[in-house]
Amino acid sequence: MLLLALLLIASPDPTPICHGSYEQGALLTCRTLPGADVTLSDASGFEAQVKADEAGRFILGFSRDAAPNMTLRVCAPGNACASLPLAIVPHDYKIERIDGLPPGKVSSFTPAQLAHIRKSSARKKTAFAAKTISDAFLAGFSKPVENARISGFYGSQRVLNGEPKRPHMGMDFAVPTGTPIVAPAGGVVTLADPDLYFEGGTVFLDHGQGLVSVFMHMSALDVKDGQRVNKGEVLGRVGATGRATGAHLHWSLKWRNRYYVNPDAALELDLSPLR
Numbered sequence: 001m002l003l004l005a006l007l008l009i010a011s012p013d014p015t016p017i018c019h020g021s022y023e024q025g026a027l028l029t030c031r032t033l034p035g036a037d038v039t040l041s042d043a044s045g046f047e048a049q050v051k052a053d054e055a056g057r058f059i060l061g062f063s064r065d066a067a068p069n070m071t072l073r074v075c076a077p078g079n080a081c082a083s084l085p086l087a088i089v090p091h092d093y094k095i096e097r098i099d100g101l102p103p104g105k106v107s108s109f110t111p112a113q114l115a116h117i118r119k120s121s122a123r124k125k126t127a128f129a130a131k132t133i134s135d136a137f138l139a140g141f142s143k144p145v146e147n148a149r150i151s152g153f154y155g156s157q158r159v160l161n162g163e164p165k166r167p168h169m170g171m172d173f174a175v176p177t178g179t180p181i182v183a184p185a186g187g188v189v190t191l192a193d194p195d196l197y198f199e200g201g202t203v204f205l206d207h208g209q210g211l212v213s214v215f216m217h218m219s220a221l222d223v224k225d226g227q228r229v230n231k232g233e234v235l236g237r238v239g240a241t242g243r244a245t246g247a248h249l250h251w252s253l254k255w256r257n258r259y260y261v262n263p264d265a266a267l268e269l270d271l272s273p274l275r
């Protein structure tokens with residue numbers, strides 16, 4: 001009994017403090033003990049593991065279809081654990097219909113197109129698996145293009161040429177071809193490819209904490225693989241390359257190479273507890 005009491009006094013409490021909205025597609029900024037092991041799970045068997053950094057910081061992302069009840073378990077290096085139930089608010093998604101896409105960008109692909117699709121997806125897979133070290137996220141996120149009409153929303157159910165397709169996992173900014181795209185936060189370029197099949201001219205930017213921005217349909221690229229960029233630096237130009245009906249920037253944000261979160265959540269990220 002005495003030993004147990006001593007252990008309880010000796011183990012620091014790993015209960016995290018988190019800020020943000022508990023909603024599908026959202027992001028939370030959290031702080032706990034340095035190096036703590038964090039597990040986000042739900043009753044269906046979903047599990048995502050994160051390690052808090054040397055300052056005890058971590059960012060949690062919820063998927064588009066996150067379960068209404070999740071569990072956050074945080075264990076300090078000394079084995080003391082804290083378990084928190086999380087109630088996740090559902091997000092109301094839109095239905096977007098896009099017609100007039102070339103059939104070769106929706107279904108029925110030629111062997112050459114299939115080879116291009118396979119090559120593109122291999123490039124993306126490798127880039128998403130790359131882990132770079134960056135604290136760039138600490139300066140927060142701003143929009144990659146200014147004064148744009150938002151023409152596509154995160155999570156929308158997509159119907160392309162009348163065929164129901166996978167949901168739209170990013171945010172579309174309708175701006176003319178040639179508009180400069182700036183880094184919404186600093187980071188390291190993990191992919192810069194002028195010609196992916198569906199995405200067209202594409203840049204991946206790893207901001208640290210497992211947050212990777214993807215910019216698509218670009219008409220020109222101003223950065224290279226491995227390049228470190230600062231917030232606000234020009235990455236390239238808006239275009240209509242890949243599967244696009246008109247000039248726009250598609251920006252998506254992947255969390256821990258698990259799923260896409262709402263870029264809007266990054267723009268609203270409360271980083272004050274992490275600084």
Ligand SMILES: [Zn+2]
Nearest residue numbers: 152170172250
């Ligand atoms: Zn889009």
